[in-house]
Amino acid sequence: MDCDGIARWYRFFEYFAFGRALERRRLEYLEAVADARSVLILGDGDGRFTAEFVKRNPRAAVQFVDLSSKMVELAKCRVSETAGVRFRVGDARTIALDGNYDLVVSHFFLDCFTESELAELVATISACCVPGARWLVSEFGLPAGGVGRFAARVLIRVMYFFFWVVTGLKVTRLPAYAPVLARNGFQMVRRQTAVGGLLMSELFGSQRDHGVDAGGAPGGEPGGKKRRTTNDGRSGGDCEGIEGTDSV
Numbered sequence: 001m002d003c004d005g006i007a008r009w010y011r012f013f014e015y016f017a018f019g020r021a022l023e024r025r026r027l028e029y030l031e032a033v034a035d036a037r038s039v040l041i042l043g044d045g046d047g048r049f050t051a052e053f054v055k056r057n058p059r060a061a062v063q064f065v066d067l068s069s070k071m072v073e074l075a076k077c078r079v080s081e082t083a084g085v086r087f088r089v090g091d092a093r094t095i096a097l098d099g100n101y102d103l104v105v106s107h108f109f110l111d112c113f114t115e116s117e118l119a120e121l122v123a124t125i126s127a128c129c130v131p132g133a134r135w136l137v138s139e140f141g142l143p144a145g146g147v148g149r150f151a152a153r154v155l156i157r158v159m160y161f162f163f164w165v166v167t168g169l170k171v172t173r174l175p176a177y178a179p180v181l182a183r184n185g186f187q188m189v190r191r192q193t194a195v196g197g198l199l200m201s202e203l204f205g206s207q208r209d210h211g212v213d214a215g216g217a218p219g220g221e222p223g224g225k226k227r228r229t230t231n232d233g234r235s236g237g238d239c240e241g242i243e244g245t246d247s248v
């Protein structure tokens, strides 16, 4: 997926199609996560959530990762220079991460992956989280039934077609991300839907010790894995050894 070409226009497409509805989903649990200290924000595009987050929580250390260098440029302009945000251009599945996250944020991002890609992504990220970490998600969903479900299916197909044309995205259907998160220890603790179930804000929590796991670990081997130490000496997940990419 290459969002460079649409980066500048992305929010106008969004406002044209959905008004402020996606924005409300992103911000639904902003207050609930305002105590997070070490935050990984995945695929936030032009950085609108990140800008709001750091206004509420200027003391948090935030790592922002997006594949599109143009999106990252826009996000950097939007976020105060004094905020503790480290901007990175790279693939969230392979980029080297600091680790020790107590909050992961992904708004309208998990839908860019197939379920098998998500399994890889979530395992990698959750191995970099501390026990008690939370994962904040906004996503599209399908209403329970009736005309709303049919209309949502059509709309989601149209959106995937649009993103295929303008970004080359190859994914064609919404992945079932909640079971993938559950396999990695994240259970849903709060959920709010909008537009009849088409849009969702969800907060997942985990009690799992992601760094030391006694089997069935996120990316772990049976018998468990020793917690590794990050560059600054803190203990963390299995975060090193993952390919690094450029930062902007």
Ligand SMILES: C[S@@+](CC[C@H](N)C(=O)[O-])C[C@H]1O[C@@H](n2cnc3c(N)ncnc32)[C@H](O)[C@@H]1O
Residues within 6 Å of the ligand: 001, 002, 003, 026, 042, 043, 044, 045, 046, 065, 066, 067, 068, 071, 090, 091, 092, 093, 106, 107, 108, 109, 112
């Ligand atoms: C659909 S946009 C969502 C943007 C924003 N989060 C929002 O709420 O509107 C998906 C974003 O994820 C980024 N992205 C897609 N695949 C990625 C990957 N593998 N690693 C990091 N970022 C990725 C894209 O560049 C884009 O900015």
